[in-house]
Amino acid sequence: MLPQLLVSGIALGGVYALVALGFVLLWQTARTVNFAQGDFLTASAVGILVLSAHLPGLRMVAVLGGFLLAAVVLGAVFHRAVVAPLLGRGFLPLVMATLIVAGLIRILAADFWSPEPQPFPAVLPGGVLHVAGAVLPVRDLWTIGVTAGAVGLLSGLLRWTALGRAMRAVAQNRELARVLGIDAARVTLAAFVVNALLAALAAVLIAPLYYVTYDMGVELGLKAFYAAIIGGFNSLPGAVVGGVIVGVVETLSSAALAGQYRDAVVLVVLVALILWRPQGLLGAPEEEG
Amino acid sequence: MRARGSAFRTGGLLLVGAGLALGPALWHPSYPLYVLTLTLVMGVAACGLNLTLGYGGQISLGHAAFMGIGAYAVAILGKRGGEFWPAWGAGIALATAAGIALGVPCLRVRTHYLALLTLAFNVIATLVMVNDEPLTGGPLGISNVPRPRVPGAPPDLALYYVTLAVAAAVAAGERALRASQFGRGLVALRENELRASTVGLSVVAYKVLAFALGAALAGAAGGLLAALTGYVDPTPYTVTQSFWLLLMVVIGGLGHSEGPWLGAAVLTALPEVLRGARNLYLVVFSLLSLALLLMAPGGLASLLAPRTPPLPRRGARLPDPEVPSRAS
Numbered sequence: 001m002l003p004q005l006l007v008s009g010i011a012l013g014g015v016y017a018l019v020a021l022g023f024v025l026l027w028q029t030a031r032t033v034n035f036a037q038g039d040f041l042t043a044s045a046v047g048i049l050v051l052s053a054h055l056p057g058l059r060m061v062a063v064l065g066g067f068l069l070a071a072v073v074l075g076a077v078f079h080r081a082v083v084a085p086l087l088g089r090g091f092l093p094l095v096m097a098t099l100i101v102a103g104l105i106r107i108l109a110a111d112f113w114s115p116e117p118q119p120f121p122a123v124l125p126g127g128v129l130h131v132a133g134a135v136l137p138v139r140d141l142w143t144i145g146v147t148a149g150a151v152g153l154l155s156g157l158l159r160w161t162a163l164g165r166a167m168r169a170v171a172q173n174r175e176l177a178r179v180l181g182i183d184a185a186r187v188t189l190a191a192f193v194v195n196a197l198l199a200a201l202a203a204v205l206i207a208p209l210y211y212v213t214y215d216m217g218v219e220l221g222l223k224a225f226y227a228a229i230i231g232g233f234n235s236l237p238g239a240v241v242g243g244v245i246v247g248v249v250e251t252l253s254s255a256a257l258a259g260q261y262r263d264a265v266v267l268v269v270l271v272a273l274i275l276w277r278p279q280g281l282l283g284a285p286e287e288e289g
Numbered sequence: 290m291r292a293r294g295s296a297f298r299t300g301g302l303l304l305v306g307a308g309l310a311l312g313p314a315l316w317h318p319s320y321p322l323y324v325l326t327l328t329l330v331m332g333v334a335a336c337g338l339n340l341t342l343g344y345g346g347q348i349s350l351g352h353a354a355f356m357g358i359g360a361y362a363v364a365i366l367g368k369r370g371g372e373f374w375p376a377w378g379a380g381i382a383l384a385t386a387a388g389i390a391l392g393v394p395c396l397r398v399r400t401h402y403l404a405l406l407t408l409a410f411n412v413i414a415t416l417v418m419v420n421d422e423p424l425t426g427g428p429l430g431i432s433n434v435p436r437p438r439v440p441g442a443p444p445d446l447a448l449y450y451v452t453l454a455v456a457a458a459v460a461a462g463e464r465a466l467r468a469s470q471f472g473r474g475l476v477a478l479r480e481n482e483l484r485a486s487t488v489g490l491s492v493v494a495y496k497v498l499a500f501a502l503g504a505a506l507a508g509a510a511g512g513l514l515a516a517l518t519g520y521v522d523p524t525p526y527t528v529t530q531s532f533w534l535l536l537m538v539v540i541g542g543l544g545h546s547e548g549p550w551l552g553a554a555v556l557t558a559l560p561e562v563l564r565g566a567r568n569l570y571l572v573v574f575s576l577l578s579l580a581l582l583l584m585a586p587g588g589l590a591s592l593l594a595p596r597t598p599p600l601p602r603r604g605a606r607l608p609d610p611e612v613p614s615r616a617s
Contacts, residue, residue, distance in 0.1 A: 033401060033404075035532075082579070082583075085583050086582065086583065086586055089586035089587075090543075090586055090587070092348075092535075092539050092543060093539055093582050093586040093587075094586075096535065096536050096539045096540070096582060097579060097582050097583070099532055099535075099536065100536070100575050100578050100579045100582070101575075101579070103571075103575055104572065104575040104576070104579075107571045107572055107575065108572065111568050111569075111571075111572070222408075225401075225405070226405065228401075229401055229402060229405050233401055261416055261420065263412070263416060264412070264413050264416055267409040267412055267413060268409075268413075270405065270409065271405075271406060271409050274398060274402050274405065274406060275394060275397055275398070275406075278397050278398045278399075278402055
């Protein structure tokens with residue numbers, strides 16, 4: 001039982017990690033916390049459902065491809081219309097704007113899509129695998145694989161491409177990066193596009209496990225926020241570790257504990273972690289603001 | 290210019306005050322009166338958050354939990370036969386104690402960690418409200434909450450005037466606090482913790498007090514809200530409401546005296562005005578509040594009072610804390 005729970009926990013944590021990576025990326029490049037993160041995920045899942053309902057006969061792969069393209073456009077529009085005008089106008093106004101966008105996505109989904117939960121087709125293969133006496137869900141193994149691939153791709157992008165180097169430079173010191181001729185606005189735009197892609201990927205991975213609801217993003221966004229915070233909020237590996245911790249603690253506690261205060265367990269673990277290491281597990285202390 | 294500006298503001302305040310004091314006595318259909326009372330209640334709560342965040346610089350995503358403590362205290366004591374006033378006082382005391390209890394561990398952390406810690410507090414408070422049925426009535430809550438009684442006045446109107454008196458006292462107290470040594474110390478701390486501590490301010494005491502005061506006002510608002518709606522249930526005291534309060538303070542103008550009241554007025558009254566748009570109204574409402582933020586990132590109060598320096602941007606050069614930001 002335990003290996004299976006661990007694998008499921010890590011898979012769930014991987015999905016949280018994808019969204020948490022978005023939190024870290026946006027914090028690093030734009031110094032903002034995007035509370036619409038989880039609702040981007042909802043928007044992606046709903047978008048895919050609507051697309052496949054209106055274009056029957058289209059292969060799922062084509063729908064997903066078209067949708068990833070749409071996610072890029074959405075990320076760019078969000079940046080252009082909401083983020084860019086508020087960048088540098090204080091921390092909270094931008095955070096509040098992302099909250100309003102989050103609410104807007106929920107309202108639009110409930111009013112114009114469906115207030116009821118809807119099933120989402122499985123994208124990854126199902127079934128179970130027997131390994132050394134343990135029964136492991138194949139879908140969870142795939143989820144872990146896809147997540148690891150995405151994390152690898154993102155690290156590669158940041159490490160080896162010119163855009164990645166520019167992103168890291170802006171993250172370290174926005175002003176200095178601009179002095180060196182890096183277009184910080186373009187880098188921020190790129191971060192928002194990558195973020196939207198991560199959310200879309202997370203949606204494809206998690207939507208088949210649960211039903212798609214208009215407010216599914218609230219819970220998911222919060223869990224990813226926890227993950228990013230455990231990891232330190234300024235560390236990409238930290239976000240992955242944080243995601244896995246949240247996923248595993250959640251899965252184990254829901255299996256081991258009955259009762260209504262189950263949700264509190266994850267939070268208490270988190271609060272203990274934060275009070276123990278206020279800079280996060282892998283994060284570096286930031287300069288005083 | 291300064292004298293003319295402040296005369297204009299004083300005149301405006303007097304006009305609004307007179308309208309709030311006399312208007313409902315002359316004309317008080319129940320639903321608009323309810324919305325008006327609700328606006329004032331939310332204003333008191335937002336004022337508390339403005340003290341903690343706008344002056345104290347400490348983000349709180351758990352303010353609705355303090356409201357909940359105030360509300361449930363009134364309801365639970367009322368169920369056991371208590372009158373409104375002592376129950377309300379007990380609720381404020383409990384909320385203040387919770388604010389201190391939360392403020393102390395929060396001294397260790399800042400920014401998102403503080404946001405998460407306060408958010409966790411709210412989530413756990415909601416879990417207690419939903420699950421501790423013998424005490425809180427569970428998801429259904431408790432009805433027949435006692436109301437403050439004023440002889441000879443219809444109950445709605447009596448509650449309105451009680452709320453108005455509380456709001457006026459809070460607004461006056463906030464102005465006095467702002468000009469006091471404590472208020473200036475709080476702002477100095479927000480601007481630069483290190484510098485404030487080197488001139489001898491006790492960072493610990495100021496931060497915990499900022500939390501306690503914010504919590505006390507939220508608790509007071511919660512008790513009034515319970516009396517206004519006549520029942521308590523967990524819904525108005527969840528994290529969503531905490532975010533909502535934050536939005537009020539930011540849209541109204543963080544760190545401005547008028548900010549929380551303007552924010553509460555816009556965010557409580559606007560949805561009622563837009564009710565005609567049927568199910569589109571939430572969409573219109575969201576777009577309008579987004580537009581407000583984009584046009585006035587410093588909040589509505591910053592449009593009225595361009596003199597008051599806004600919160601410094603993260604990483605910006607900090608203004609000299611020897612120049613306190615004062616209301617007038």
